[in-house]
Amino acid sequence: MSPHVPSSDSIRTVALVGGTHGDELTGVALVRAFQQHPERMQRPGLDVTALIANEAAIAACRRGVDGDLNRSFAAAELADASLHSVEQRRAKAINAQLGPKGPDTATDLILDFHSAASDMGLNCNITGEDPFLFRLAALAIHRLAAEPDPLAVRCYQFPAPTGDAPYLPTIARHGMGVEVGPVMPGSLNAAIYFPTLCLAHTLLDLVAEYAAGRWPDAPLPLDVYTEIDTIPFPRDADGRLTAMVHPERTRRVYQPLQPGDPLFLDFHGRTIPYTGAPGLYPTFVNEPSYLAKDIALCLARHSQRMV
Template structure:
């Protein structure tokens, strides 16, 4: 399969209005502190959900990052309106890659979330892992690209960056640096691939979905247990079933 020829990267922040790392990374780009453009493509910035950013809220009516399924894009919900506008502007750009920037309260470190396991993204994971060994690579490819509800799958090419742990509505130096470093590795991969530079890549460990583990419940649907103290904040680490609850 031929690699896509990317001539523009759309950097989206504020898809969730109370996640500030992406918004401030965009500010660093505007202020000339962080150089995002490369020789083969330019980087454009946009804010996904301006009303939610203004209110410092995750969303106004519904989660924008679950609003991009083809069904019900004509809804009156603020986020469905924004999703329909975003699709109209960006769905047909075949040479654009969308990068959606997120931070989370989960202890995920720097995580590259890939919505497809095709060779372009698989090699991207390998490149990022070599450049940034502490990064996590997560394949969220249970659904086909067209059935994904995410903002970054609006067009032909896209991915998400997730950094944490960081409280909502706050800004944290360490997670902003993680996002900068992760973004740099992704942009460099796109540049090298556009230039057909040979890349010597190694095998790597990645994460994927296996199953949901439910809390034990009583007959009234109330939880019978909490997450075991030794397992709290152990995101993306191997846990034994005995230490879950």
């Protein structure tokens, strides 16, 4: 048992979730494949279930029908019987099945499978601080990097939300997102699907090893990319877009951004350079679902920690 993770923190019940966003089909295909062959997700000592989160959104091939399911799990919203949108009803049903959110939850770990159109590669997404999840991510990253056919996986950290977090994985004791790309919304990319499946199997293997007390003791180095900022699109006084993400940047996700680097290209062909702090890593670059949030790209700070 790792000295960095409390030994009392046993993990028995695991839920694999796909289709939290209905147009992110990688997780949908992966969960349906596990549902067809449940023996493939079972591991000794674990009780593993697979859940499609939002069938209505999948049928509509949209992120959500009335809203964003992954913003519908705040405790106050789950407790509010007057809320009846498609996503609010699904959140309550999922909370009844896998939760309830809080100390009495039935689920020790949720792995929630998402995809991005941006060329993000494979990511273990962790919100805030969770020593178990960082250790799990580090072990998965090191194991997959050492395979004969190695897979690169990154650890992406979202800042801890202030107050009542609305994300689906928060109904379990531990919740990790798996974010993979590039996969266009409403489509599948076989070159991403199978590495995602491989990562899912590796995470399940590692959780079973943890449950059996077989994690190594030695701390591991882990590169963490922490999202610290977002950059909006350039707009005119009427709020209309005046520029697109520069094509040189669209191709350079996770490559450090320096002042003066081309960032946007306006509709007359003029380049707008980046003027912010040096050495930050662009992520979710030109992500279609982020346009509505007026996010052209996110910026992450790289650090390394021992976990």
